[in-house]
Structures are given as C-alpha cells and as structure tokens.
Amino acid sequence: MKKFALIDMDGVLYDSMPYHTLAWQQMMSEIGISTDRDEFYLYEGMTGRATIDLIFRRELNRAATPEEATRLYARKAEIFVEMGQKIPMKDADRMLRTLMQQGIGRVLVTGSAQHSLIDRLNADYPGAFSDDLRVTALDVEHGKPSPEPYLKGLQKSGVRPEEAFVIENAPLGVRAGKAAGLFTIAVTTGPIPRKAFEDEGADLIFPSMTAFADALPELLSTL
Numbered sequence: 375m376k377k378f379a380l381i382d383m384d385g386v387l388y389d390s391m392p393y394h395t396l397a398w399q400q401m402m403s404e405i406g407i408s409t410d411r412d413e414f415y416l417y418e419g420m421t422g423r424a425t426i427d428l429i430f431r432r433e434l435n436r437a438a439t440p441e442e443a444t445r446l447y448a449r450k451a452e453i454f455v456e457m458g459q460k461i462p463m464k465d466a467d468r469m470l471r472t473l474m475q476q477g478i479g480r481v482l483v484t485g486s487a488q489h490s491l492i493d494r495l496n497a498d499y500p501g502a503f504s505d506d507l508r509v510t511a512l513d514v515e516h517g518k519p520s521p522e523p524y525l526k527g528l529q530k531s532g533v534r535p536e537e538a539f540v541i542e543n544a545p546l547g548v549r550a551g552k553a554a555g556l557f558t559i560a561v562t563t564g565p566i567p568r569k570a571f572e573d574e575g576a577d578l579i580f581p582s583m584t585a586f587a588d589a590l591p592e593l594l595s596t597l
C-alpha cells in the first residue's frame with residue numbers, strides 16, 4: 375500500500391510546458407542561437423544551467439560560463455513570466471483531491487526555480503502541499519535525471535521507497551523516479567510519444583491527466 379505521492383509540477387499540475395519551451399527558444403534566439411522548440415520538451419526536468427550548457431556545447435562547442443548560465447536562465451524566466459497567467463492542468467485538482475481523500479501524503483518535487491508558479495500553488499491547490507513537503511531547485515544540486523530530487527522528496531515524506539510513487543510527465547523525470555527506486559507513473563500531457571516513457575521504464579503510462587484522474591480512485595487500491 376502506497377502512503378505518499380511524489381508529484382512533479384510543470385506539465386503535471388500546470389499546463390506550463392508550452393510556455394517554458396517557447397521561452398527557451400526565444401531566449402536562445404536573442405543570443406543568435408536557433409533551436410527547435412520541441413527539443414526543450416526532452417530536456418524538461420534538467421536544471422536551467424544544464425540545459426544552457428547542453429545547447430552551448432552543441433552550438434558553440436564550449437561550456438557556458440557560470441555568469442552566462444545565471445544571466446541567460448534569468449532572461450528565460452523573465453520571458454516565461456511575461457507570457458502571463460499560467461493555467462492549472464485540467465483535472466489535476468481532481469487527481470489531488472482523490473489523494474487527499476484517500477489519505478495519501480503529497481510531496482512536490484520540481485526542478486523548477488520559477489517562483490511565479492511555486493507561489494501560485496497555495497491559491498490553485500489549497501491544502502495540497504504543506505511548506506515542508508516541497509523539493510525545488512533550491513534544494514537540489516543536480517536536478518533530474520539524477521535521482522537526487524526524488525530521494526530528497528522521499529526523505530521529506532519519511533516513508534520507504536516501496537511506500538511511495540512518482541507522478542511525472544517528462545522522460546527525464548521518469549528516469550529520475552526509477553533511479554530513486556520508486557514506482558513511477560507517467561502522464562503524457564505534451565507532444566512526447568508514449569514510447570519515450572516506455573524506454574525510461576515507466577510503470578504505468580496514462581494518455582492525459584483526465585484519464586489518470588479517472589483511473590486513480592481504483593488504482594490506489596492496487597498500488
């Protein structure tokens with residue numbers, strides 16, 4: 375029986391990935407680097423620094439300096455905020471209510487340092503995440519796909535790995551969850567094909583948050 379859900383934020387609780395990918399592409403174009411917007415879905419979960427480094431090594435054949443990484447990630451975050459209000463993922467509230475009603479604890483596990491979203495959690499999902507049960511970019515050194523964020527989340531939950539499960543929308547997030555030894559559920563809320571999640575070893579894959587929220591009440595008794 376599972377006691378805790380470790381829950382990712384972007385692409386799970388918020389339909390924010392279309393804006394993140396656009397902000398990444400726009401920031402890169404401002405410094406003269408042309409990218410494919412969809413490629414940023416594949417880097418989802420990595421720290422901003424790691425993403426910038428990956429693009430720099432590929433396009434400029436060098437690492438980004440710490441100063442560049444800080445400045446460019448700040449610019450990307452600024453563009454993201456300028457895009458306006460972020461929309462809660464449809465039926466994520468229903469999913470969280472089911473967990474709360476069935477006494478399943480919740481830990482937020484995000485690689486994000488995007489305060490514009492983290493600060494909205496209490497308003498959009500009241501009572502779902504207490505302040506001491508949140509892992510953000512400030513708590514981790516490596517970010518996903520390292521298991522570190524999920525190991526930290528597990529630590530905060532106080533339960534054993536077999537008593538917890540992960541809810542993720544990104545292939546690298548699934549890899550992080552599995553590397554932490556956790557049962558990992560993928561909800562495919564973006565354009566990445568199902569196969570990418572199978573390849574990362576997702577234990578269950580749902581085609582939308584609505585499908586996952588529909589299945590969850592019965593699913594919980596089988597986990």
Ligand code: CA
Binds near residue numbers: 419
């Ligand atoms: Ca995500």
